[in-house]
Amino acid sequence: MTTAPRPVELRFSPAEIDRKWQERWARDDLYRVADDDARPKWYDLTMYPYPSGDLHIGHWYAMAPSDCHARFRRMQGYNVLHPIGFDAFGLPAENAAISRGIHPYSWTMSNIENMRSQLRSIGAVYDWEREVICCLPEYYHWNQWFFLKFYEQGLAYRAQAPVVWCPSCQTVLANEQVINGACERCGATVTRRDLEQWFLKITDYADELLDFTKLVEWPEKILMMQRNWVGRSEGVEISFDISLNNLEESEIRAFTTRIDTIFGVTFLALAPEHPLVSALTDDAQRDAVGSYVSQARQTSEIERLSGDKEKTGVPLGSYAVNRLNGERIPIFIADYVLPTYGAGAVMGVPAHDERDYAFARKYGLPVRTVIAPIDWDGSEPAEAYLGEGFMTNSGKYEGMTDQEGVEAIAADVEKNGWGRRATSYRLRDWLISRQRYWGTPIPMIYCAGCGVVPVPAPDLPVLLPEDAEFKPTGESPLAENAEFRNVSCPRCAGPAHRETDTMDTFFDSSWYLLRYVSPRYDEGPFDPKRLREWLPVDQYTGGAEHAVLHLLYSRFFIKAMRDIGLVDFDEPFLRLFNQGVILGSDHEKMSKSRGNVVNPDAVVGLMGADAVRCFLMFIGPWDQGGPWSDVGINGVARWLNRVWGLVERDPVALDSAPTDAQAVRATLRILHQTVRKCHHDLDRFKFNTAIAALMELVNHLSKVWAEASIDSTTWRECVEKFLLMLAPIAPHIAEELWERTGHSYSIHQQLFPAWDEELAAEDTITLVVQVNGKVRDRIEVPANIDESTAHELALSSAKVQPYTEGKVVNKAIYVPGRLVNVVLG
């Protein structure tokens, strides 16, 4: 157990100062963001929170440093948009309704009310006039409007497909919402269902989503995750001749990235869901195939996709012909073949694919080596060989390297019309239907006569009805609401019914960044003039858990909007920074069961918002996260207390003592070096080292005060510039001290101080003298020392002489401004 923290006794009341300035800033609309401003714009966005009802320390860790960055940009002279809103649709609200009988709307809005005041306690530059809440009709109206636009363009479509089903949430999910075969929200093991659902055609953008050239700065880790998620593979779609079965279809296609191994094909494996399975099944095999197919359908997603699972299958009793060598090969179904990838069929090459090898061994199928490793002795391999080699048993391609073989065979396959070069993706279309209440109604109508009819735009929004039965049944609660469900067809006026599913909430968050520019605009989702002014987002910050969810969807959304002509840029977020995770003081993830959860409201009340802000920024690099420490926060609280004491002193006292010109010079040097360092560090989210530099400056000022070695004018300049640098980090204390030192309101309307390179330059440096790489002396020398003088000083050093005595000096390396390394022979 950690020892109980002994709180620092402060010279001031942080709670009073926090309240005083938060009220004043609000009263004066200090952070109101103006459009049509002459200054350059900067859009600094933090991922908007889900209104769970309580702002936890993780929210603070996301919001406080990003606010510091936004404030820094303001002080650099930018017109900064740093808005806030709420991701207000979603399951927790509905679950609260089920378990506690509170309507999702009331639950959500009262949570928002509470979180607003908690968010205000951070002291951020949020312009509350721009707040966006996406469960309100004024917002979700435009979800529906976008949906209709996508539908017009063929980007939204309805299809029967094997989809992922969460039995606990009683709704379908998108592939991105399945983590290791479990629902990302509730952790229940997901299953498959065949349902007719709405999809967005994100796969149309697979290639562009892999093009990161228009992003200015994103973490390599996120790019890697998106690259893996899209999973682009280049290969060949090769057809096998099945005309000997006398069916309507005369061929069957399989996708392969290894067309060079085509002569090693000894069987064909289809997904159990493959449309030709029934037709290709021989009467003798019909029972076995039937039971295998129904078993595969029931097997859970986890088991089906587990790589450790034994490879199983059933022969259909029919055959296909490999056109490259005229060989007849048996056709199987096997559940390791996925219906949704490639052509839903695999050409089985046991010698060169691990899965095919396992399958062939189990069913006694031949294993034929066609890519020979250099040292191959001609024997049958004990495992699949995946490496490079020379083609063998491969007809006219004999002796080529595998790479040459890929090219030659692909060309011949295309020439003969047996297939084509093709690209496959792991990415699937985005399934957006949800069988739940608390989301945006999908604006579609089904008419017996006219079919699927979109709700005409003037009829939008399709309002979410207030009364609904929330108990999940596997069907949307809206389906039971006759008043909502039954409508007349907009086309023929005949009886029709509405789509009762709602949209995935990631639809909402895909474009919320656009709504902030004109949140009350009612002629469209955004005012195009304001959009041109503010978008794209210059800097986005948030957690990395959205790498292949929100961040991928939003990129797709913007590209689709661009192609419809709604926006003229390609990427929503030019720069991305992922903050780390704040851990409990036991270095573990915070959780109620561990009892290590920190309540920010309590700490803020005791220590002040600024101490919490400073601590979160000081604990380490922002992208690394780190452990909370009840003791550690005393360090920054003590520092702020020292700052207060220092700034409150009357500098006139300094003028009664003689001024030391050297000390003044040194003080100004440190001041300007600190300005330069803070500038660079705040620019790159390196808050921890910026604060460390400010601490060093304060330590120095304490020292020169004790010595009374500088004059009051220099002191005042240092304090003023220090407060300006403190302002983005600790906005309340900085404002209070700014006022107390006689400056006019507000410090948050000032520019960040500039530094003077000449004043920041060192007069002298410590020249390190090494002998064979080991430090033997340190000499104070003028900063502008030349190389030969440095050598001379180094070799004549009394501490160096004993090492060089009687030895030959081979050479001496000189690093300007740093060191001399004497290398002995």
Next chain:
RNA sequence: GCCGAAGUGGCGGAAUGGUAGACGCGCCGGUCUCAAAAACCGGUGGGGGCAACCCCGUGUCGGUUCGAAUCCGACCUUCGGCACCA
């Protein structure tokens, strides 16, 4: 299994080819106090020495270099992502 990131004092971390451990926490000593807390001042990687100083030291082993926490190779550990994608 594959891919990626990271391993530095008692702790959070700094230094991305040139003085290892900035800054802070904690701890030790001192000032003040009847005493304590707070505040302020000083010390604080390990080992040796009365001292000046010396040796060792950034997960492990090797390499490149005048010089490596930093670059390269292998391994170990931790964390994150993907995982039958043909």
